[in-house]
Amino acid sequence: MSQQPFTRPGAIDLSALKRPATPAPAAGGAGGAAGGGAPAGSAYAVQVTEANFQATIEASMGAPVLLVFYSRTRMPESGTLADDVETLSGEFEGRFLAGLVDIDAAPAVAQAMQIPSIPLVVVVIDGRPMPLLQDVVPIDDLRLALTQVLQQLTTQGITGRHQPRTAAPADGDADADEPSMDPRYAAAQEAMGAGDVDAAVAEYQKLVDANPADTEAAAGLAMAKLLQRTQGVDLNQARTAAAEQPDDIDAQTLVADLDMLGGHVEDAFHRLIELVRRTAGDDRNRVRQHLIGLFGAVGNDDPRVLRARQNLANALF
Structure with a gap:
């Protein structure tokens, strides 16, 4: 897919989520919990749905959230990037929460973010999104990039951590996705x-x-x-x-x-x-x-x- 500049640096518009959610297509291919809970691979990742999107964004008030937009059917390598971000969320032990957004299963989330293309990784801090990555990169390069970003955030006093998510909440249970700060x-x-x-x-x-x-x-x-x-x-x-x-x-x-x-x-x-x-x-x-x-x-x-x-x-x- 063509790569276009991401041009929404302000607060996220949640108005697209106020209508009934678009039914998700039948699952096809690997990966991703469908119920909005933490994927099995990391205690610091959550599969984002229309139901828990706002709670995921609100979690960025305590520590950064990385939203990864992907589609395993349209662009399988974008799914690999989502898997890598999920893996690294475990390595960084809560310095960021990985929010995995399957744009086929959660089209209203993609519309609310007005994403230009996939793959797309956006870091959200205090409810405000900033584009981070619009390409698939090796996991070692991704690890280095995230380390640098988190170090820069630390110099700005952003040092919070998310707590591990050991249980998958029920659909629509937004409060269950809110991290409790230690x-x-x-x-x-x-x-x-x-x-x-x-x-x-x-x-x-x-x-x-x-x-x-x-x-x-x-x-x-x-x-x-x-x-x-x-x-x-x-x-x-x-x-x-x-x-x-x-x-x-x-x-x-x-x-x-x-x-x-x-x-x-x-x-x-x-x-x-x-x-x-x-x-x-x-x-x-x-x-x-x-x-x-x-x-x-x-x-x-x-x-x-x-x-x-x-x-x-x-x-x-």
């Missing part, structure tokens, strides 16, 4: 949303001190500290200093932090691993600890972190 992280997330990074660090630190095994709090703390370290930093000056002082630990770790915020995760890891190779003793340990902190900000199960851990082990031993 109150443990409320204070830290509110501080991030208000731009008070120091308070967010303090709140996340309390959670980690109380439960060192809380991986979500540890990841939040790592990202909040990253934002804290880079507040007010001039990017050009930092890069110039790092280029002039290749063995200065402060200069190199600062640029690594800035690379992280810019989405250049592997560049940040590579810079610090090479610095580990060039240092020894306390200096080497200091760089290693900083790198481990960046691992935590990305997520210890991320493939880039797993590769970097192996490279770090080679550099150390």
